[in-house]
Amino acid sequence: MAKAPYTRCKLYVDGVDGIAVGDFITTAAGSAYLVQTLRVNRNRPERKHMDCLR
DSSP: OOOOSOOEEEEEEESOOOOOTTOEEEOTTSOEEEEEEEEEOSSOTTEEEEEEEO
């Protein structure tokens, strides 16, 4: 059985506006994440929770 070329993960980020489903996020270490779902935290509107593919 072949290994999947991606890994599902959950991330959150604070203080970044303009993120949308379908965007790629790249870290300083070089990992790239494709945003699949996005929601805003009710108690902390600056925090974005995402389901991603790495």
